[in-house]
Amino acid sequence: MAAIDELKKDLEEVQSLLEKTTRNRIKNVLQNEIEKIQEEIKKAENQSNNATSTETAQVQQTVKPRIPQTPTVSITSYAWDQSEKFMKIYATVKDIQSLSKENVQCEFKTRGFKLLVKELDKKNYELHINKLMEEILPEDSYFKIKTDTVLLMLKKKEQGKTWPYVTEREKKSKEEKKPKFDEKSDPNESLMSMLHQMYEDGDDEMKRTIAKSMYESRNKQAGGMGGL
Structure with missing residues (x-):
């Protein structure tokens, strides 16, 4: 834009000189210079417009519309x-x-x-x-x-085979929760601990069954001690 502004100032100056001169030869020289400057201005403006269009196109290509992703x-x-x-x-x-x-x-x-x-x-x-x-x-x-x-x-690849679980992870998780009998500890304590864990993990029917078993076990132990 600065170059175009300078050319326009030159044009105004030459036009001013043309108006003042009375010599035909000088007028012809000035007129030719005016036409030359006008051509340079036109060429510079075209180049500027093309550059602006190119920059706009590049920006439009770079900035793509954001497409929201589906969660x-x-x-x-x-x-x-x-x-x-x-x-x-x-x-x-x-x-x-x-x-x-x-x-x-x-x-x-x-x-x-x-x-x-x-x-x-x-x-x-x-x-x-x-x-x-x-x-x-x-x-x-x-x-x-x-x-x-x-x-x-x-x-199923092996037809007729019953799957105890759907996934290996489910199998591992269930087996880790299974109560284990500790052979090194007191048998009665280990048994009671195993029953307690089964009671905590079991459904209502399992809890009723275990509760009944534990109750009968306590009564049997109390009866044996009374006999002594």
């Missing part, structure tokens, strides 16, 4: 059942039946699967298990969409 929610709980041929996983996803089937995908592997539900109420839902308890046949496994539920049908 993904992990499905952390599920129900399960099994038959001789299939391990069945029931993943609860509210209003899943309203979604197009193309938005529900499941990748099955020999020891795992990945369920992905896309764009449901502006969220994605995912259930991913890496280590199943047993092997499955991926090519024969499939899923069904039901009301508020995705039913995964995992075809």
